[in-house]
Amino acid sequence: MKKIIANTEIEVNEEGYLTDFNQWNKAIGESLAQEHGIDMTDRHWEVIDYIHDKYQNEEPLSIRGIKKSGVLDIKEFYSLFPGGPLKKATLIAGIPKPKSCI
Amino acid sequence: MKNLVILGAGTSGTMMANHLVHKLPKENWNISIIDQYRTHYYQPGFLFLPFDIYKPSQVKKKGEKFIPKGVRYIQKRIERIVPETNQVLLEDETEVVYDILIIATGTKIAPEEIEGMKGPEWYQSIFDFYTFEGALALRDKLRDWEGGKLVVHITEMPIKCPVAPLEFAFLADSYFKHKGMRDKVEITYVTPLGGAFTKPKATEALHYLLEEKNIKEVTDFNIERVDYESKRIIDYADVEVPYDLLVTVPTNMGDSLIERSGLGDDLNFVPTHKATLQTKQHENIFAIGDATNLPASKAGSVAHFEAEILTENILRYIKGEPLKEEFDGHANCFIETGNGKALLIDFNYTHEPVEGTFPLPGIGPLKLLKESRANHMGKMAFRWIYWNMLIKGIHIPFVSATMSEKGKNFEKVKEVSS
Numbered sequence: 001m002k003k004i005i006a007n008t009e010i011e012v013n014e015e016g017y018l019t020d021f022n023q024w025n026k027a028i029g030e031s032l033a034q035e036h037g038i039d040m041t042d043r044h045w046e047v048i049d050y051i052h053d054k055y056q057n058e059e060p061l062s063i064r065g066i067k068k069s070g071v072l073d074i075k076e077f078y079s080l081f082p083g084g085p086l087k088k089a090t091l092i093a094g095i096p097k098p099k100s101c102i
Numbered sequence: 103m104k105n106l107v108i109l110g111a112g113t114s115g116t117m118m119a120n121h122l123v124h125k126l127p128k129e130n131w132n133i134s135i136i137d138q139y140r141t142h143y144y145q146p147g148f149l150f151l152p153f154d155i156y157k158p159s160q161v162k163k164k165g166e167k168f169i170p171k172g173v174r175y176i177q178k179r180i181e182r183i184v185p186e187t188n189q190v191l192l193e194d195e196t197e198v199v200y201d202i203l204i205i206a207t208g209t210k211i212a213p214e215e216i217e218g219m220k221g222p223e224w225y226q227s228i229f230d231f232y233t234f235e236g237a238l239a240l241r242d243k244l245r246d247w248e249g250g251k252l253v254v255h256i257t258e259m260p261i262k263c264p265v266a267p268l269e270f271a272f273l274a275d276s277y278f279k280h281k282g283m284r285d286k287v288e289i290t291y292v293t294p295l296g297g298a299f300t301k302p303k304a305t306e307a308l309h310y311l312l313e314e315k316n317i318k319e320v321t322d323f324n325i326e327r328v329d330y331e332s333k334r335i336i337d338y339a340d341v342e343v344p345y346d347l348l349v350t351v352p353t354n355m356g357d358s359l360i361e362r363s364g365l366g367d368d369l370n371f372v373p374t375h376k377a378t379l380q381t382k383q384h385e386n387i388f389a390i391g392d393a394t395n396l397p398a399s400k401a402g403s404v405a406h407f408e409a410e411i412l413t414e415n416i417l418r419y420i421k422g423e424p425l426k427e428e429f430d431g432h433a434n435c436f437i438e439t440g441n442g443k444a445l446l447i448d449f450n451y452t453h454e455p456v457e458g459t460f461p462l463p464g465i466g467p468l469k470l471l472k473e474s475r476a477n478h479m480g481k482m483a484f485r486w487i488y489w490n491m492l493i494k495g496i497h498i499p500f501v502s503a504t505m506s507e508k509g510k511n512f513e514k515v516k517e518v519s520s
Contacts, residue, residue, distance in 0.1 A: 013302070014302060058376070058397050059367070059395070060259060060260055060397065062258050062259060062294075063258060063294065063324040063338065064215075064258055064353070064368070064369075065368065068368055074324075074326075074338045075338065077338075078338055078339055083322075083339070084296070084321075084322040086294075086322075086324075087296055087322060097296055097300075098259060098294075098295060098296075098300075099295065099300040099301060100259070100264040100265070100295055100299075100300045100301075101264045101265060101301075101399050101433065101435075101447065101449065101455070102264075102265060102299055102300070102301055102304035102308070102437070102447055102454075102455055
């Protein structure tokens with residue numbers, strides 16, 4: 001479905017995740033974060049950069065990965081993106097949430 | 103003479119040995135397969151052991167039986183791969199030289215990764231069922247368990263078979279019903295993902311199963327530790343789930359050999375090109391199955407399709423031709439839902455499982471993404487297919503290595519997502 005955010009039309013799925021990463025930019029990320037009650041800081045963006053890096057290398061995202069990332073520890077990850085940090089961080093980053101086969 | 107060496111004689115390695123022995127000219131090529139273990143397990147059968155549906159003898163056979171004549175079978179522990187000199191070092195300090203290497207060393211559980219998991223309660227009140235030993239210990243536990251809180255739990259992704267924990271929860275519901283004690287058991291499914299089902303079509307078609315079977319769902323649970331004394335699992339957001347019996351899928355990791363050889367990622371999986379199965383670091387090293395870091399399921403079903411494509415790519419590599427970028431992440435699995443029924447799903451890297459018919463478009467006889475007795479019979483028949491066709495590299499009729507889009511309802515998906 002279509003959605004207008006940060007003055008741009010984007011394509012999202014029924015859960016609000018972008019279906020085409022090429023449509024993503026920082027302003028869209030910022031607005032998506034606001035919709036989820038998160039004000040983005042430099043620290044938040046460092047995490048999003050890390051997530052983009054993993055996504056581009058097709059490496060799966062996991063809490064373990066965060067722990068070993070050297071970017072931040074898990075407690076901080078939870079405090080930056082409260083309640084389901086991977087789910088929220090991927091949504092803001094404009095990439096699909098971690099999935100299983102079904 | 104040239105040497106092709108396969109590391110690991112599990113599902114993938116055995117399939118590759120059987121494919122290649124017929125394809126590589128004997129006058130030019132020696133094929134060797136190295137594995138320290140003597141038993142070949144039918145791993146999908148581990149799901150049925152705890153419920154006394156399969157007997158241990160139905161899921162294990164001597165590995166030797168499946169290694170074809172003309173392939174050298176070396177039963178020794180592998181110490182290290184040395185890509186610089188194209189050598190594999192074995193435990194007794196002997197060396198095996200290779201021109202082409204296939205890594206098929208699989209995935210292991212690593213319960214020691216989570217504090218309190220592999221402690222004094224391991225195989226007392228905390229079990230896995232992704233190993234033969236774990237599944238049997240759990241069978242013995244369930245035989246006289248009097249009920250309480252059963253928690254079925256996934257530690258972190260990726261895991262060998264992402265749907266097996268869900269099947270375990272469904273079969274547990276059936277098992278306790280048949281024992282007349284379902285009212286004494288509370289079943290909770292705990293996952294680090296956003297739900298037991300994570301894809302839109304599957305969620306829509308299958309979420310009723312959880313409600314029907316009265317299975318509670320705890321989602322986005324990233325375990326930090328097991329408090330085995332008070333019998334609770336605790337996540338990083340301090341959410342606690344109490345249990346009497348914890349059936350967990352521990353962290354899955356590639357073999358420590360990969361770490362020793364410096365060929366793996368954080369989880370000891372080998373970075374591999376997802377369409378060709380050539381490793382990213384060395385062009386004469388290929389990897390297959392759950393030893394790779396491919397963004398596909400780590401199940402034997404995926405390995406089966408990979409084997410056909412890898413065989414072709416090895417032949418191309420030998421001839422100096424470009425590799426075929428053909429592997430599309432195809433997987434095809436039966437999912438037990440209990441009470442003698444099962445589902446069938448067919449999907450790949452880009453297409454989620456949808457409804458339709460399989461393997462013949464419009465005819466079936468199997469229905470996709472719907473519960474049926476026929477699918478359950480398919481799952482049961484698959485054990486025979488595995489031992490007699492699949493690992494011997496015999497092609498299964500009508501089932502292709504890449505996914506067919508025929509006979510499937512993809513239009514519905516488009517409607518949902520647009």
